[in-house]
Amino acid sequence: MGFIYNIGIGVVHFGLKCASLFNKKIKKGVVGRQNTFKVLESHLNFGDKTLWFHCASLGEYEQGLPVFKELRKHYKQHKIVLSFFSPSGYEIRKNSPIADIVVYLPLDSKRLSKRFVNLLNPELSVFVKYDIWPNFLNELKKRKCRAILISAAFRKNQSYFKFYGKVLRRALFTFEHIFTQNEVSKALLESINYNDVTVSGDTRFDRVFSQLELNNNLLFIETFKDDKLCVVAGSTWPEDENLLIDYINSSNHKNVKFIIAPHNIKTSQINNIQEKLNVTSVLYSKKEDKQLASAQVFIIDTIGILSKVYSYANIAYVGGAMGHTGLHNTLEPAVFGIPIIIGPNHQKFPEANAMININGMFSISNQEAFNNILNELIQNKEKRLSCGKNCSDYIQKNKGAVIQIIDYLRI
Numbered sequence: 001m002g003f004i005y006n007i008g009i010g011v012v013h014f015g016l017k018c019a020s021l022f023n024k025k026i027k028k029g030v031v032g033r034q035n036t037f038k039v040l041e042s043h044l045n046f047g048d049k050t051l052w053f054h055c056a057s058l059g060e061y062e063q064g065l066p067v068f069k070e071l072r073k074h075y076k077q078h079k080i081v082l083s084f085f086s087p088s089g090y091e092i093r094k095n096s097p098i099a100d101i102v103v104y105l106p107l108d109s110k111r112l113s114k115r116f117v118n119l120l121n122p123e124l125s126v127f128v129k130y131d132i133w134p135n136f137l138n139e140l141k142k143r144k145c146r147a148i149l150i151s152a153a154f155r156k157n158q159s160y161f162k163f164y165g166k167v168l169r170r171a172l173f174t175f176e177h178i179f180t181q182n183e184v185s186k187a188l189l190e191s192i193n194y195n196d197v198t199v200s201g202d203t204r205f206d207r208v209f210s211q212l213e214l215n216n217n218l219l220f221i222e223t224f225k226d227d228k229l230c231v232v233a234g235s236t237w238p239e240d241e242n243l244l245i246d247y248i249n250s251s252n253h254k255n256v257k258f259i260i261a262p263h264n265i266k267t268s269q270i271n272n273i274q275e276k277l278n279v280t281s282v283l284y285s286k287k288e289d290k291q292l293a294s295a296q297v298f299i300i301d302t303i304g305i306l307s308k309v310y311s312y313a314n315i316a317y318v319g320g321a322m323g324h325t326g327l328h329n330t331l332e333p334a335v336f337g338i339p340i341i342i343g344p345n346h347q348k349f350p351e352a353n354a355m356i357n358i359n360g361m362f363s364i365s366n367q368e369a370f371n372n373i374l375n376e377l378i379q380n381k382e383k384r385l386s387c388g389k390n391c392s393d394y395i396q397k398n399k400g401a402v403i404q405i406i407d408y409l410r411i
Contacts, residue, residue, distance in 0.1 A: 005134065005167045009109050016107075028087040032104035040081070040119045043101045049078045052122035053098075054105060056131035057086035059329075061093050063151050064128040066206040066402045068098045071126070071409075081120055085131060092303070108133040117143065124409070126150060127175075134167050137174040149178045150405055151203045154185040161188055179405055182350070200404040202351070208307075208335040209399045216311040224282070224292040225257050225312055229378060232259045232313035234306050235328035240319040240343070241273055243370045248297060249278045253378055259309060261300035263319060263328070270301045306332065313338050314384065315377050321345045321363070327352060330361065337392035339377055339384055341370065351394075360390035 020027035044050070053068050055061040061084070072080060082099035084090040094102045106112040113135035125140055125147040132149070140147045149172075159165035160172060172178070172194055179200040180186050189197045233244050241260065248258055262269055274281050281297035282290040292298070300309065310316060316333035320326050322343030330352050333340055344365040346352040355361035364370045377384045 002134075002167055006110060009107055009135075012107065025087050028091065029085075029104060032087065032090060033106055036103045036106055037115065037119070039101065039103050040116075044079065044081075044119060049075075050120050050122045051075055051078050051080045052083070052120050052125040053080065053128075054083045054125065054131060055085075055089055055128045057084060057089035058092055059089075060128040060131065060151075061089055061096075062207055062329075063202070063204050064126065065098065066203055066210060067126065067150055067405055070402060070406050071124070072098055075123075078123065081122070105133070105136075108135045110135050113139050117145070121145065124148075129153065132168065132171050134171040137171045141174040146176050147174060148405075148409075149175045150200070151181055151401070152178050152185055153181045153202075154188045156188060161192060177408060179401065179408075198404060198408065201398055201401040203401045203405075204329075204331055204351075205395055205399040206402045208329075208331040209395055211307050211311075211332070211335055214308075216308040218305065218308055218312070220284075220287050220292060221259070221298070221309060221312050224259075224295060224298045226293045228255050228257050229314045230257045230259060230312055231315045231317065231374070231378075232261070232310055232333070233317040234261045234310065234319065234333065235263045236260060236317070236319035237263055237323055237325055238269075238272075239322040240317070243322065243367055244317065245273065245276045246367055247371055247374060249276075253375075254296070256378060257296060257298070259298045259300065259312070261306045261309060263325075265301045265303065270299060273299060310338070311336050315339055315341070315374065317341045317374075319343075321349075321352075330355065331395065334360065334391035335395045337388040339387035340391065341373060341377075355391055355394055358390045358394060360387050360394060 016026055016030055020030040051071060053064060055064055079100045081101045082096060083103050083105040085105050090104055096102055106116055117136065117139040121143065122145055125145060127149045129151050137147060154160065160169045169192055176196065178189060178197045180197060181202045183199055186197050186199050233240065241262065244260060260273065270283065277297055279296040280294060281299055282292060282295040284300045284302050310333040313333060313336065316338050318328050318330045318333065318340055320328040324345060327342060327346050327349045330340055330342065334355060340361045342352060342361060342363055344363055346363060352361060356363055362373045364373060
């Protein structure tokens with residue numbers, strides 16, 4: 001099975017090179033991986049002590065960040081190497097202050113994994129959630145380097161638990177300890193006789209809770225909001241934006257402000273939203289030239305500020321579940337104690353299901369349902385506040401994973 005896996009990695013390598021000729025995102029990853037060893041060799045010296053943090057993409061980085069921050073505090077003499085597999089993670093966090101060196105993870109061939117681990121020789125490696133690479137992990141095991149997996153979430157239909165998943169299953173046993181998000185994941189690991197496992201919960205709760213400790217003030221949003229009720233729609237896709245635009249254009253709630261933060265901030269997409277709106281709107285990129293308080297819609301055509309923008313919301317809509325692109329982060333608005341509306345495709349997101357069950361989140365499948373619940377939340381302050389509190393209580397109840405992980409590491 002190991003032979004077949006390694007052949008598969010070679011096929012993937014060839015496939016990515018071919019695909020990079022037609023896809024800019026894939027090309028960034030291919031080119032970035034070609035530079036990985038050059039970057040490492042220019043920043044690491046013989047005898048350097050290192051830690052290695054690995055994330056598949058941006059979401060896993062945000063999930064691991066509270067743990068990374070704690071480790072950064074305690075390992076001040078170590079160089080920290082942060083790796084990403086996906087360009088979307090690397091490009092946005094390549095200047096992360098949490099790490100000394102940020103690189104693309106090479107493909108998981110025996111040759112490249114051996115060279116990579118030889119260069120790092122990390123005292124501790126932290127993998128986040130699910131990006132598990134057998135050859136890298138086997139090289140760590142050979143050198144008796146500590147490795148843990150945090151915020152892991154497993155499902156019964158994954159290869160680890162099938163007769164054909166021997167290579168990946170063996171990779172799990174290279175981890176010194178696995179911290180899972182839930183009891184189901186722990187039970188699945190125990191079913192294959194992996195017992196060094198702790199149910200610590202999801203570190204994302206700690207991540208979003210820490211947002212409350214930051215300065216979330218945005219003066220331009222305060223000016224725009226003008227003490228009016230505000231609906232913030234975050235990480236929206238066209239199918240989400242169609243709901244919002246139709247509602248805004250036909251609504252009688254002229255004193256309600258709307259902030260839309262599209263997932264895709266390409267100029268054509270932003271222009272399309274503005275052209276369809278029948279009310280005054282303003283772009284983040286052109287806010288200096290506008291009378292913000294007179295606009296009803298503010299469009300965030302930049303990245304990196306949505307977490308702070310949610311602090312101004314009275315109601316949130318989170319995109320991704322009206323289509324099949326995947327529901328975006330609902331915990332970010334939940335921590336601010338506001339009710340949340342999402343689309344119908346949320347079955348794979350346990351936090352969404354949980355908040356729906358406690359009456360903090362509402363799933364809609366069409367325009368009429370969207371209009372009805374949004375009208376109710378706008379008009380019924382008592383319900384709005386009660387539902388919002390359910391969300392913030394949910395965050396409070398589920399934070400604490402970081403403490404368990406750090407306690408285990410005894411630092």
